[in-house]
Amino acid sequence: MFGFLGRGGSAPGLPADEAVRMVAEGTLTLIDVREHGEVQMTGKAKGAIHIPLMMVPLHADPRNPDCREGLSTGKPIAVYCASGARSQSAMQVLHRLGYQTIHNLGGLHDWVAAGGSVTR
Numbered sequence: 001m002f003g004f005l006g007r008g009g010s011a012p013g014l015p016a017d018e019a020v021r022m023v024a025e026g027t028l029t030l031i032d033v034r035e036h037g038e039v040q041m042t043g044k045a046k047g048a049i050h051i052p053l054m055m056v057p058l059h060a061d062p063r064n065p066d067c068r069e070g071l072s073t074g075k076p077i078a079v080y081c082a083s084g085a086r087s088q089s090a091m092q093v094l095h096r097l098g099y100q101t102i103h104n105l106g107g108l109h110d111w112v113a114a115g116g117s118v119t120r
Helices: 016-025 036-042 053-059 085-096 108-113
Strands: 003-005 029-032 077-081 102-107
Touching: 016 029, 016 077, 016 102, 016 108, 053 085, 077 085, 077 108, 085 102, 102 108
Parallel strands: 029 077, 077 102
Antiparallel strands: 003 102
16 A cells, blocks of 8 residues: 655655654645546545646646646655555656655545545
């Protein structure tokens, strides 16, 4: 469920409860890569930026004028989807775009199980 991609290799993943704390502190950027309809049905993690997986190459590219505000290649990022598969794909894209520390939190249910809030 958890994954990590950093400079030069892999390491243990970031526990969801730690991600909840870090997002609240502003030391971790959280990205929801689910489709718009999924977010409308369930809400999204409090503090998350919503970028559907297919839009990640455009809206997370720091060289693109459409890059979403709040994203920085030097700040740790965590991604989630419904189960963890799409967030794994998003990690690979983010890594290619120059992001250095990327964590796969799995699904929204992992965020909620760790005590994270959901906004509608």
